[in-house]
Amino acid sequence: VNGDSPLNFYDEQLFMMLNTHPVSTNFTAYVYAIAQSSTSGYGPAYLINAVTNTDWWYQLGIAYNWPFSNGTFDSGFHMIYMVWASNGSPVRGPVLLNFNGVVQGGDEIMLEMYFLSGNMVLCAYDTVTHSKAIALVPANGSQIVTSLNLVNHGYFTGLMTEWYHLRPYYGSEEGVIYKLPSFSGYFSLGVNEFYNSSGNVNTLFYSISDFSPSNNYTFYNLTYGGAFETSNGIYYVTGSLYPILINYKIIGGNFNEKLPVTYYSNYQKITTYMPSLIFVNPGSNITVPTEIV
Numbered sequence: 001v002n003g004d005s006p007l008n009f010y011d012e013q014l015f016m017m018l019n020t021h022p023v024s025t026n027f028t029a030y031v032y033a034i035a036q037s038s039t040s041g042y043g044p045a046y047l048i049n050a051v052t053n054t055d056w057w058y059q060l061g062i063a064y065n066w067p068f069s070n071g072t073f074d075s076g077f078h079m080i081y082m083v084w085a086s087n088g089s090p091v092r093g094p095v096l097l098n099f100n101g102v103v104q105g106g107d108e109i110m111l112e113m114y115f116l117s118g119n120m121v122l123c124a125y126d127t128v129t130h131s132k133a134i135a136l137v138p139a140n141g142s143q144i145v146t147s148l149n150l151v152n153h154g155y156f157t158g159l160m161t162e163w164y165h166l167r168p169y170y171g172s173e174e175g176v177i178y179k180l181p182s183f184s185g186y187f188s189l190g191v192n193e194f195y196n197s198s199g200n201v202n203t204l205f206y207s208i209s210d211f212s213p214s215n216n217y218t219f220y221n222l223t224y225g226g227a228f229e230t231s232n233g234i235y236y237v238t239g240s241l242y243p244i245l246i247n248y249k250i251i252g253g254n255f256n257e258k259l260p261v262t263y264y265s266n267y268q269k270i271t272t273y274m275p276s277l278i279f280v281n282p283g284s285n286i287t288v289p290t291e292i293v
Contacts, residue, residue: 046161
């Protein structure tokens with residue numbers, strides 16, 4: 001199914017650009033499939049993006065209620081991909097593909113693209129239900145690089161939450177968690193919203209900031225145009241979830257005792273154990289025991 005979404009929509013993009021990341025001939029990341037939609041019924045796409053050494057751009061992700069140019073949308077979760085040439089022109093897509101099984105809201109999705117025998121393999125895999133969607137497209141280039149980020153046409157290697165709206169959008173999103181397989185020590189966080197009018201692209205707002213974390217204990221935030229995003233170089237979060245690293249020290253008592261933590265994430269009650277990195281909704285109450293007997 002071709003999911004043509006031209007720029008007469010207001011296109012909001014929250015992105016993490018990887019400025020130094022060992023991607024080489026493949027790029028893999030994980031994202032949780034969150035079912036969310038605006039009043040129009042349109043939902044976002046959760047994407048990985050890769051620039052090749054010939055300056056072609058490949059986008060792969062999972063989309064929810066992705067819109068068509070006639071104002072309708074394709075309900076539910078689908079794999080989505082798009083290919084852009086080095087001159088800035090779209091070559092293929094957006095294309096929506098069905099999974100070969102069920103994808104549930106909240107499932108962890110592995111997104112993977114890699115070169116194989118002159119092709120680029122694009123794959124989305126549900127690690128919970130084992131559903132999969134896959135596509136092969138001609139490869140232009142032989143490596144995925146970060147050296148061409150934003151050099152031409154806004155292409156970059158990294159992660160993105162993209163959402164089309166019918167009107168200017170200055171709101172937030174439900175929290176979406178991405179995870180990289182390895183630490184990125186230099187990245188940029190950006191927020192962008194634009195629309196097309198009479199063939200011209202008009203920017204409503206744009207902001208980008210660079211970060212160079214020395215470890216993965218600190219999260220760096222960007223808030224702009226009503227949007228929020230944060231990353232520690234491994235996790236990347238867009239929308240209304242806030243990371244909290246919980247640790248503790250035991251004075252006396254049983255060192256084998258597990259300390260439960262109860263909190264709400266995307267409005268679902270979750271219990272885990274300290275020490276732990278958790279992602280909580282704004283205003284969430286975090287419950288921990290004050291004494292272990």
